[in-house]
Amino acid sequence: MIDVVFLLLVFFMLAARFGQEGALPLTIGSGGETAWSGPPRLLQIGPHDILLNGRVEAPETLVLSLSELVQPGADLVLLRPVQGADMQRLLDVMTLLQAGGLTNLTLVAP
Amino acid sequence: MNFGVQTRPRGNQDRSIVPMINVVFLLLIFFLMTASLTPPAPFEITPPEAEADPAEPRAGTLYISADGAMALGTVRGQAVFEALATDPPDGPLPIQADAAYPAAELATLLPNLAEVGITGILIVTVHP
Numbered sequence: 100m101i102d103v104v105f106l107l108l109v110f111f112m113l114a115a116r117f118g119q120e121g122a123l124p125l126t127i128g129s130g131g132e133t134a135w136s137g138p139p140r141l142l143q144i145g146p147h148d149i150l151l152n153g154r155v156e157a158p159e160t161l162v163l164s165l166s167e168l169v170q171p172g173a174d175l176v177l178l179r180p181v182q183g184a185d186m187q188r189l190l191d192v193m194t195l196l197q198a199g200g201l202t203n204l205t206l207v208a209p
Numbered sequence: 210m211n212f213g214v215q216t217r218p219r220g221n222q223d224r225s226i227v228p229m230i231n232v233v234f235l236l237l238i239f240f241l242m243t244a245s246l247t248p249p250a251p252f253e254i255t256p257p258e259a260e261a262d263p264a265e266p267r268a269g270t271l272y273i274s275a276d277g278a279m280a281l282g283t284v285r286g287q288a289v290f291e292a293l294a295t296d297p298p299d300g301p302l303p304i305q306a307d308a309a310y311p312a313a314e315l316a317t318l319l320p321n322l323a324e325v326g327i328t329g330i331l332i333v334t335v336h337p
Contacts, residue, residue: 101230101233105233107237108237108240111241120263120264120335121260121261121262121334121335122264122303122333122334123259123331124301124329124330124331124332125319125329125331125332126329127323127328127329180311180315181313182313185311185312186310186311186312186315186332187257187258187308187309188312189315190259190332191259193259194259197261198260208316
């Protein structure tokens, strides 16, 4: 019996994954069910820069500038990744926005 | 000379093994409780790092590799959309994409997902 217990122990030690996983939610634009309200807020995410409505924005002032345009948490913010921006870059920007209370995000195709 | 068998009483030996079995059982129960037996990713994926709300890994995750290969359960490639249409997930679809996967390609993928009735996705990340 002890042999079996050891075998199970080793199995679960090997099978267990202790990766500290998290998840960030994204809304998928579902064809204009709710009317767009407020000023435009389109974030263009490049590999090294962020453009808010076509103007270059520093990461430090991004949340502040955006919160003037939207109701935090309620209004949708559009994210448009351009060529060269990978998932890590997108997630960096998304965590920055989430920390600033902007939780309703969606991706648009370039 | 004494080649006789050890004169140590057998009961003594049995008793010394009991604490070890206790510890082994404790470890076994610990690993049973903490193990999350989700099937491993079909290919090597380095999830992007982010400070996100912790989430349990779960079955039904869509895996996307750095070069855009997709996998959902046993289904590969473009067939994942048909699989999602016939068996839609309850709630948002968890997506585990490689950190080097171009975000623009994910954006072009989303309309296809919306077509099969998915209204939200969860991007799986790891803590740095």
